[in-house]
Amino acid sequence: MGLLTRRRTVVGVVIGRRFDGRPCIVPWPGLVHLLLAGVTGSGKSGWSAALIGVLAADANTVIVGIDLKGGVELGPWEPRLTVLASSPGDATRLLARVYELVEYRAAILRAAGRRHWTPADGPAVLLVVDELAELAALDNHVIAQALRNPGKEATAAIKQAREEVGLRLGLLASITRLARFVNVTVLCATQYPLAQVVPSELRSNLTGRIAGRVTGREQVEVALGHGLADVVSPDSIAVSERGVAYVLGVPGYELPVRCRADLVTDDAIAARAAATAHLNHSEHEVFCDEA
Numbered sequence: 001m002g003l004l005t006r007r008r009t010v011v012g013v014v015i016g017r018r019f020d021g022r023p024c025i026v027p028w029p030g031l032v033h034l035l036l037a038g039v040t041g042s043g044k045s046g047w048s049a050a051l052i053g054v055l056a057a058d059a060n061t062v063i064v065g066i067d068l069k070g071g072v073e074l075g076p077w078e079p080r081l082t083v084l085a086s087s088p089g090d091a092t093r094l095l096a097r098v099y100e101l102v103e104y105r106a107a108i109l110r111a112a113g114r115r116h117w118t119p120a121d122g123p124a125v126l127l128v129v130d131e132l133a134e135l136a137a138l139d140n141h142v143i144a145q146a147l148r149n150p151g152k153e154a155t156a157a158i159k160q161a162r163e164e165v166g167l168r169l170g171l172l173a174s175i176t177r178l179a180r181f182v183n184v185t186v187l188c189a190t191q192y193p194l195a196q197v198v199p200s201e202l203r204s205n206l207t208g209r210i211a212g213r214v215t216g217r218e219q220v221e222v223a224l225g226h227g228l229a230d231v232v233s234p235d236s237i238a239v240s241e242r243g244v245a246y247v248l249g250v251p252g253y254e255l256p257v258r259c260r261a262d263l264v265t266d267d268a269i270a271a272r273a274a275a276t277a278h279l280n281h282s283e284h285e286v287f288c289d290e291a
């Protein structure tokens with residue numbers, strides 16, 4: 001169901017359908033990092049559900065998530081997630097752990113004189129960030145607290161929160177720079193494909209693009225890439241075309257291809273998460289934490 005296998009090894013995932021009727025397939029493991037952009041209600045969480053829903057059935061895939069909208073986006077997948085970070089502090093910690101995992105795997109490859117992680121070396125990892133803008137924002141609790149009790153302590157707390165934002169974005173950029181060779185793939189969803197939300201270093205590492213309806217040429221350029229606003233007009237996806245997006249930058253998608261994500265309803269998510277919960281990997285197994 002959506003997983004493509006060759007000699008019993010997973011090689012790809014069907015996540016939607018192209019408008020020419022062919023399936024929209026992305027390779028797995030070893031998928032490029034993805035930027036998933038589009039206005040609210042355009043179907044970003046639908047696309048990520050299409051990917052997670054298929055990968056959930058693969059015992060050799062670990063899924064971790066960051067959802068700073070209080071878990072409304074990824075919470076339903078929790079039974080099949082190794083970690084779900086739903087507070088800024090937890091997100092920073094998870095990013096640090098994923099970064100360490102990437103470094104650890106890279107060191108193993110270096111020691112073995114190899115360039116690529118294989119399924120036999122350990123599970124593929126998907127890190128889903130929904131919504132990226134929340135990761136780049138100050139912790140609202142800190143701001144609310146500071147407004148209630150202004151003073152030196154509040155100022156220090158805001159400074160620290162600001163530093164944490166830098167830390168999170170820095171870790172995410174570092175993960176995307178290194179992770180692909182070690183089968184750790186990052187999917188970042190955002191409603192705001194803008195330079196301040198997707199900084200240029202991060203953007204250049206998120207080479208796969210899935211762009212639903214966006215508004216304005218700048219958003220097309222951030223969502224799909226420089227110069228693409230001349231090819232794809234911002235209003236070429238109607239408000240009513242939920243789940244429709246241009247896919248670009250994954251093998252077979254050298255030019256933007258219009259596709260629609262396979263719809264996974266809320267009930268289907270709950271059923272899929274419950275049915276695959278037994279395939280979940282424990283945190284300690286994945287992150288090699290010290291006891």
Ligand SMILES: Nc1ncnc2c1ncn2[C@@H]1O[C@H](COP(=O)(O)OP(=O)(O)OP(=O)(O)O)[C@@H](O)[C@H]1O
Nearest residue numbers: 039040041042043044045046191242243261262263
């Ligand atoms: N592939 C699809 N086919 C048909 N309908 C879809 C599809 N994907 C999403 N939808 C419909 O569009 C609605 C909004 O989709 P979704 O929640 O994925 O948007 P979003 O881009 O994540 O919005 P937000 O930025 O607010 O999180 C869904 O509730 C669903 O009804």
Ligand SMILES: [Mg+2]
Nearest residue numbers: 044045046073
């Ligand atoms: Mg969403």
